[in-house]
Amino acid sequence: MTLLDVARGPALEFAFAVFAIGVAWRLLSVLLLPWATERSAKRPGTPSRAMGAIGLFVRHLWPAGPFRRNALFITLNSYVFHLGLAIVVFGLAQHIVFLQNAFGVSWPSLPSGVVYVVAVITLATLAAALAHRLTSPVLRLLSTFNDYMSWFVTAAPVATGLLAVSHLWAPYETLLAIHILSVALLLAWFPFGKLMHSFLVFLTRSETGAFYSRRGVEI
Amino acid sequence: MDATINLDAAVRTFLANTEEHLSSYLEACVHCGQCADACHFYQASGDPRHTPAYKLFPIVKAYRRQKWPLSWLGAPKVTAADLQEWEELLFDTCTMCGRCTIICPMGIDIATIVSGARQAFAAAGLGPADLVAAAENARDHGSPLGVTPEKFKDRIEWIADEHEVDIPLDKAKADILLTISSIELMKYPDSVAAMAKLLNHAGVSWTFSTKGYEATNFGYFAGRPEIAKAATKRLVDAAEAIGAKTMVIPECGHAYGVMRWSAANMLGRKLPFQVLHISEFMAQLKREGRLKLKPVAEPITYHDPCQISRRGGCTKEARYLLDGFATDFREMTPTADQNWCCGGGGGVQAIARAAELRYKVFKIKMDQVEATGASTMISSCSNCRLTMDESKAHWKWDKGIGSLVELVADNLIEDAPATGKPTA
Numbered sequence: 001m002t003l004l005d006v007a008r009g010p011a012l013e014f015a016f017a018v019f020a021i022g023v024a025w026r027l028l029s030v031l032l033l034p035w036a037t038e039r040s041a042k043r044p045g046t047p048s049r050a051m052g053a054i055g056l057f058v059r060h061l062w063p064a065g066p067f068r069r070n071a072l073f074i075t076l077n078s079y080v081f082h083l084g085l086a087i088v089v090f091g092l093a094q095h096i097v098f099l100q101n102a103f104g105v106s107w108p109s110l111p112s113g114v115v116y117v118v119a120v121i122t123l124a125t126l127a128a129a130l131a132h133r134l135t136s137p138v139l140r141l142l143s144t145f146n147d148y149m150s151w152f153v154t155a156a157p158v159a160t161g162l163l164a165v166s167h168l169w170a171p172y173e174t175l176l177a178i179h180i181l182s183v184a185l186l187l188a189w190f191p192f193g194k195l196m197h198s199f200l201v202f203l204t205r206s207e208t209g210a211f212y213s214r215r216g217v218e219i
Numbered sequence: 220m221d222a223t224i225n226l227d228a229a230v231r232t233f234l235a236n237t238e239e240h241l242s243s244y245l246e247a248c249v250h251c252g253q254c255a256d257a258c259h260f261y262q263a264s265g266d267p268r269h270t271p272a273y274k275l276f277p278i279v280k281a282y283r284r285q286k287w288p289l290s291w292l293g294a295p296k297v298t299a300a301d302l303q304e305w306e307e308l309l310f311d312t313c314t315m316c317g318r319c320t321i322i323c324p325m326g327i328d329i330a331t332i333v334s335g336a337r338q339a340f341a342a343a344g345l346g347p348a349d350l351v352a353a354a355e356n357a358r359d360h361g362s363p364l365g366v367t368p369e370k371f372k373d374r375i376e377w378i379a380d381e382h383e384v385d386i387p388l389d390k391a392k393a394d395i396l397l398t399i400s401s402i403e404l405m406k407y408p409d410s411v412a413a414m415a416k417l418l419n420h421a422g423v424s425w426t427f428s429t430k431g432y433e434a435t436n437f438g439y440f441a442g443r444p445e446i447a448k449a450a451t452k453r454l455v456d457a458a459e460a461i462g463a464k465t466m467v468i469p470e471c472g473h474a475y476g477v478m479r480w481s482a483a484n485m486l487g488r489k490l491p492f493q494v495l496h497i498s499e500f501m502a503q504l505k506r507e508g509r510l511k512l513k514p515v516a517e518p519i520t521y522h523d524p525c526q527i528s529r530r531g532g533c534t535k536e537a538r539y540l541l542d543g544f545a546t547d548f549r550e551m552t553p554t555a556d557q558n559w560c561c562g563g564g565g566g567v568q569a570i571a572r573a574a575e576l577r578y579k580v581f582k583i584k585m586d587q588v589e590a591t592g593a594s595t596m597i598s599s600c601s602n603c604r605l606t607m608d609e610s611k612a613h614w615k616w617d618k619g620i621g622s623l624v625e626l627v628a629d630n631l632i633e634d635a636p637a638t639g640k641p642t643a
């Protein structure tokens with residue numbers, strides 16, 4: 001068994017199992033806690049819980065007026081990063097072939113040249129996010145091992161993927177194996193770290209939305 | 220470990236309150252630091268420790284250790300030193316104003332967690348002594364400032380005499396129970412007279428009650444749910460005893476927040492009456508065409524009390540009242556639901572050691588007001604007003620600070636009889 005076989009086979013399977021079970025477990029462990037019963041009288045004429053939740057979700061897609069200027073860098077950087085990552089993961093022909101083998105669904109790919117450029121931009125946003133975290137006194141105080149680890153496991157697949165397609169430094173097969181192993185690391189770390197925010201954001205924004213909207217407040 | 224700090228009680232209390240939404244909040248924070256920008260304490264001090272997310276660290280730690288699905292991985296223990304260090308952060312540097320919620324990309328409501336966290340700290344025997352004393356005074360004497368029912372009665376009689384206004388007390392039956400904040404009673408008696416004048420003008424059946432009058436709820440601030448509940452129950456019992464259909468809350472932000480949005484949850488049952496802030500009551504009168512006012516030409520701006528506006532939902536009421544009445548009304552930037560806090564909400568006003576920080580925070584407000592060119596800033600919370608008056612004195616600031624209810628009552632055209640159907 002070559003390194004690539006291990007990476008593609010048991011390593012990825014194990015990582016995916018950890019990801020799926022871990023995410024389900026963490027979400028259930030929150031969702032199965034008691035839910036507070038709301039007994040106060042809702043302000044007349046305010047939206048339903050669902051509409052309140054959706055409203056705040058949408059409003060929080062972009063920073064509110066007074067904060068816009070200061071939040072602009074981090075917001076744009078985050079959007080470019082998230083979109084870039086999605087384009088790289090779901091747009092590269094090789095990824096689509098892989099996903100088709102694994103899950104049986106496929107879609108048209110983007111030209112690889114475009115995806116490479118996007119990958120470089122994505123890596124740059126990650127570098128910017130790290131630089132911001134390391135230089136801002138507020139972020140330095142807040143940051144823990146988990147934040148840096150979550151950054152690392154996200155940046156690694158992008159960097160190793162670029163390295164693999166560049167055919168530099170080592171044989172393609174080895175680089176590909178390393179790339180796949182870094183994806184396995186990302187999946188396995190996912191439920192343990194900050195990456196969980198990609199699921200939790202739906203809960204937190206919705207609940208805050210419902211909380212404020214019944215009071216007649218839109219924030 | 221410091222024997223006086225009951226660590227287990229802190230952790231137990233917090234975890235007992237950990238419901239679904241609190242856990243999601245604690246788990247979702249991505250440590251992006253954006254909330255710092257929204258918090259007036261960080262804005263005023265520039266101290267990274269005043270970042271909202273940082274204020275929750277010991278609570279996150281406690282949660283991780285006990286309830287976190289990954290606690291078996293080994294999570295550090297909360298120490299007494301943690302609690303001691305964070306006592307100041309959770310009590311002195313958070314007014315539970317909700318402003319950081321606006322910017323948080325995860326939509327985490329820090330104020331809700333701080334309120335839960337304060338209960339944990341109180342259970343451990345922590346909390347600023349003066350705030351705890353105010354809460355205990357409320358429990359033992361019916362008011363944080365020690366206004367007993369006898370003193371309340373004397374004071375009300377004095378205000379009635381002094382202002383030549385009828386103030387009904389302990390009527391057996393009434394449609395409206397009016398409540399007060401002892402800050403008004405002791406420091407701003409004109410506000411009490413103003414409310415009485417307006418209720419009389421409206422021609423409604425109303426009363427004060429010596430069984431339940433104090434609307435402030437220091438137990439809530441101090442993290443003492445049993446005191447908070449007792450204070451709430453006193454008011455609810457008094458309203459039920461007279462068969463009130465409406466309870467009117469005076470100009471006090473958190474009094475409104477607690478009675479309007481938390482009381483039913485605390486007592487575990489729906490309230491059998493509606494709860495109106497005095498600004499809502501006045502807006503209702505105006506909507507019914509029963510509030511004729513002499514226009515005021517002086518340039519005026521309005522400070523939104525966090526618990527009335529951003530967390531209360533009465534933002535539009537004040538504007539509706541001022542519309543056409545304050546003819547030179549000027550909004551601050553930012554305003555309404557995005558307004559800056561006065562710096563004294565959430566019980567911070569009662570914490571003496573936090574005074575310097577409050578003054579610094581008030582600088583933000585002073586700059587905001589000056590940018591509008593208004594000569595007077597009015598508010599509809601006597602706690603904000605007291606905070607602002609003290610800060611104003613500290614800075615020897617020359618702008619006026621006033622009250623919405625007093626402004627309305629002072630300019631009420633009394634000879635126009637209140638016609639139309641009575642409210643409540």
Ligand code: SF4
Nearest residue numbers: 258313314316317319
């Ligand atoms: S609720 Fe207000 S005072 Fe508390 S941390 Fe948030 S912005 Fe600061």
Ligand code: SF4
Nearest residue numbers: 248249251252254323
């Ligand atoms: S803005 Fe929200 S997610 Fe970001 S650090 Fe503050 S609480 Fe956490």
